Amino acid sequence: MPTLGRPSATPVVDAVYVCTTLPLFELPRGLEELTIVIRLTFKQKGDSILHKAAEGGHVDVVNVLIETGANVNSKDKNLDCPLHEASGNGHTGIVKTLIHNGADVNVSNRFYNSPLHKASEGGHCDVANTLLLAGAKVIDERKYHKTPLHHAVIGGHDDIVETLLKAGADTNTSDEVRFKALGRQQTPLHQSATVKYSDLVKTLIEAGAEMNAQDDSHSSPLHLAARTDNAGVVRTLLRSGADTNIQNRDEAQLKMIKEEIKGHFREMVETTQLVVKDDLFMSATDMGDETRTSLRKTILEEGMKYKEFGERIPKSWIALQEKLTSLKRDHQFIVPKELVDRVNKEMDCPLDEEELDIFLRYLHNIGLILYFSTPLLNEYVILDPKIVIDAMKSFITCERFVMNPTKKKIWKRIKETGVVKRSNILKMWKGKVLPEYNEHLLAIMKRLFLICEPMIYKQWKNTIFGLLCCAKYDQCCQARYS
DSSP states (O other): OOTTOOOOSHHHHHHHHHHHOOOOOOOTTTTHHHHHHHHOTTTTTOHHHHHHHHHOOOOOHHHHHHHTOOOOOOOOTTOOOHHHHHHHTHHHHHHHHHHTTTOOTTOOOTTSSOOOHHHHHHHHHHHHHHHHHHTHHHHTTTTOOOOHHHHHHTTHHHHHHHHHHOOOOTTTTTSSSSGGGGGGGOOHHHHHHHTTHHHHHHHHTTTOOOOOOOTTTTOOHHHHHHTTTHHHHHHHHHHOOOOOOOHHHHHHHHHHHHHHHHOOOOOOOOOOOOOOSOOOOOOOOOOOOOOHHHHHHHHHHHTTTTTTTTTTOOOOHHHHHHHHHHHHTOOEEEEHHHHHHHHHHSSSSOOOOHHHHHHHHHHHTTTBBOOOOOGGGGEESSSSSHHHHHHHHHTTSGGGGSSHHHHHHHHHHHHHHSEEHHHHHHHHHHTSSSSGGGGHHHHHHHTSSSOOSSSSSSTTTTTEEEEEOOOOOHHHOOOOOO
16 A cells, blocks of 8 residues: 555555545555554644544545544644534534534634534534534633634625524624633624625624624724725615714724824914815825825825926936935935935936036925035935934824833923923934934924024033924923023
């Protein structure tokens, strides 16, 4: 008997292995006369031969192994029993054989799934009915994980959903009730809302599912259906009376952040630098946030107001701009002006010194780079203006985003006085800004009037800075530079 590349102790074991791995086979001569218990433990899963026979649907092999004393409740390393394997693969005959020989129909594996979970997930209605008739529970009192109803709903198996509901399945049981950190506490209706099964949604609602149940992020089924673009499910939920005013945790937190930011700007001395008056708050984690479209439209509308919009530019500028963009793609966000000069000279049609200066100031005017032709400031070119924003928000931000205790102490001092020490700025930038760019970024911030130096006390020059964006009417009069 061939071994198919697997080590074996006896020809009989090889025969069992062949039979349990081939979909169609003839029982080898002599196998039915097996009189001793044969068990083969594979290194990968720890399956017994009975596991493999049950998984493959080989009922004759299963019968022989049981007759010779194989343990029907043996477990592999995932604590799956042969009944799990047979149920998950839809082998009704083997399920009946195992149950008849004492298999536990409510045994759980390491993921807290019973054979009924496996049958429900795989869409095997006959197996599910067989297990239920044998006493399988549709509700696990331990409530560790998803119920069989959750699995049937996720798979869109209408017939099994109907079967489980008739057997008393609870439509409002949420998954991971006890181990909240491991799950999302979603009901079967939450699950159905994300997989575009509007018929199942209707079935669950008719069976008593709570339409406005909220998971651990306070999202209702309607939230999930809307987020995943399930128009049919949204329509079904609305017709059934789902509440459209429920706020989930993300929405509530976003509202709180909006109010905090609004309050900050209301306290500012000047707000004339705000171009857009409408509130546009966008979630950085939700790619489907509709505010992105509004923001893109607003930026375009504001851009069209500038006289440079739609202007013709020299072709040589386009090629040079692409070279600078490639530097930014290589994460060179601030570069020496000398490097830009060198890149320009390597072009097929290089610009002279005056043309290059005009080119850089043009890119600056349309917001693609930051470049000032004044002495000292013209030593570097900032290819990504966002780096200035990142540097600024390292110490001008909401309190919730300041995690480091030392930095939080600095942040509170800044908030109270509207003043920040140079040494504290450098501490905030540590690990975020390359040290060689510190002086240039400080100079740029002063040039953009993001920070300012005291005009009277020369001993504090380049030592402390006032933050205009934090200046409040009362603090403008009371701030102490100490």
